[in-house]
Amino acid sequence: MKLATLLIHNGHDTDGATGALGTPVYQTSTFDRGPDFRPGAMSPPAERLEYDYARSGNPTRKALEDAAALLEGGAAGYAFSSGVSAIASVLGIFSSGDHIIAAEDIYGGSYRLLNTYFKRWGLDHTALGAVNPETIRATLRPETKALFIETPSNPLLKITDLRACCAAAREAGIITIVDNTFMTPLLQRPLELGADIVVHSATKFLGGHSDVLAGIAVTKTRELGKRIYAVQNSFGAVLGPWDCFLVARGLKTLKVRVEAQQATAARLVDFFLRHRNVEAVYYPGLEGHPGSEVHAAQAAGPGAVLSFKTRTTGQAQAFLGKTRLAAPAVSLGGVETIASYPVWMSHAAIPVAERDRLGISPALIRISAGLEDADDLIEDFDAALS
Numbered sequence: 001m002k003l004a005t006l007l008i009h010n011g012h013d014t015d016g017a018t019g020a021l022g023t024p025v026y027q028t029s030t031f032d033r034g035p036d037f038r039p040g041a042m043s044p045p046a047e048r049l050e051y052d053y054a055r056s057g058n059p060t061r062k063a064l065e066d067a068a069a070l071l072e073g074g075a076a077g078y079a080f081s082s083g084v085s086a087i088a089s090v091l092g093i094f095s096s097g098d099h100i101i102a103a104e105d106i107y108g109g110s111y112r113l114l115n116t117y118f119k120r121w122g123l124d125h126t127a128l129g130a131v132n133p134e135t136i137r138a139t140l141r142p143e144t145k146a147l148f149i150e151t152p153s154n155p156l157l158k159i160t161d162l163r164a165c166c167a168a169a170r171e172a173g174i175i176t177i178v179d180n181t182f183m184t185p186l187l188q189r190p191l192e193l194g195a196d197i198v199v200h201s202a203t204k205f206l207g208g209h210s211d212v213l214a215g216i217a218v219t220k221t222r223e224l225g226k227r228i229y230a231v232q233n234s235f236g237a238v239l240g241p242w243d244c245f246l247v248a249r250g251l252k253t254l255k256v257r258v259e260a261q262q263a264t265a266a267r268l269v270d271f272f273l274r275h276r277n278v279e280a281v282y283y284p285g286l287e288g289h290p291g292s293e294v295h296a297a298q299a300a301g302p303g304a305v306l307s308f309k310t311r312t313t314g315q316a317q318a319f320l321g322k323t324r325l326a327a328p329a330v331s332l333g334g335v336e337t338i339a340s341y342p343v344w345m346s347h348a349a350i351p352v353a354e355r356d357r358l359g360i361s362p363a364l365i366r367i368s369a370g371l372e373d374a375d376d377l378i379e380d381f382d383a384a385l386s
């Protein structure tokens with residue numbers, strides 16, 4: 001079946017116990033183990049009852065985890081209390097003394113995890129400005145275990161060639177982890193391009209309504225899945241049943257939301273390109289955007305996130321103060337259009353000289369297109385920019 005169908009019919013579309021079409025919220029911490037103790041039932045309990053304690057498993061979470069695995073084309077999925085806890089739990093499969101190759105412009109929270117806690121615990125990493133087969137090969141060490149990348153990147157939407165990088169990693173005997181938050185499985189399926197683990201901040205497009213914090217990890221193989229499950233169960237950063245319900249509910253409309261938001265993003269790009277106060281627009285769907293061809297070969301669309309740079313810092317800050325429809329806020333992927341200001345938000349902790357080197361200017365704004373009417377957004381943005 002195609003993805004649109006799988007979003008609705010994914011093995012959890014009808015509750016086995018009641019026939020409910022809605023995903024039941026099993027708001028419980030524990031499960032009655034009485035049947036294990038009935039006469040004649042004295043065999044290892046795990047063989048008969050799937051659930052015993054909600055940290056180890058919950059039917060509402062299972063519905064979301066199975067749906068996520070199916071959508072990404074993986075063997076197993078896991079739901080966490082946030083995107084960063086999904087990423088931390090994936091990194092938890094490595095050991096002190098291991099080494100990871102990461103892209104320099106992965107999500108700031110991922111970078112912070114690697115650069116502080118995991119470094120302190122002995123998991124070393126090298127951050128690469130450009131990730132490609134040559135730089136990967138030049139960075140490999142005997143103890144390198146994984147490549148960690150994200151494409152398109154934030155906030156300049158830089159593209160990394162997933163097929164080529166995953167192949168180089170595989171050749172070197174290391175696994176590839178891809179943060180697929182910006183694309184969603186609807187537009188990009190890294191496991192099919194050679195990756196081993198996909199992670200998501202489900203807070204963004206998967207949940208889609210700016211009302212829940214959640215993370216997802218999906219593995220290509222059962223073996224990798226078991227390693228992540230062991231971390232999930234040991235560290236316990238699981239997603240609660242109500243939040244699982246919200247993300248599963250969001251998933252059902254992923255296709256219509258992402259397609260509409262992507263169409264609006266294209267309209268906005270067109271508008272920004274023509275505006276006299278805009279100096280540059282960054283969007284993987286733009287001809288001439290570095291990597292646009294690679295992106296088109298690995299993804300089904302350019303997505304709903306774009307960035308633009310005004311001619312002066314004052315114009316960018318005035319835009320944020322004057323727009324009435326875009327919320328000046330952190331995050332993306334919700335039904336509301338969001339305008340983020342990287343130098344005060346996602347990249348505030350980076351020293352100015354380093355920010356300049358990365359091209360993250362105080363005149364740069366990132367837009368996540370929402371579900372408002374594109375004409376209204378353009379009218380509002382024109383007023384705010386002018």
Ligand SMILES: *Cc1c(COP(=O)(O)O)cnc(C)c1O
Pocket residue numbers: 082083084085107109150179181182200201202203204213214215
């Ligand atoms: C937001 C985000 C994260 C972190 O997810 P949280 O749900 O905020 O913990 C990770 N990666 C990317 C690309 C993100 O945008």
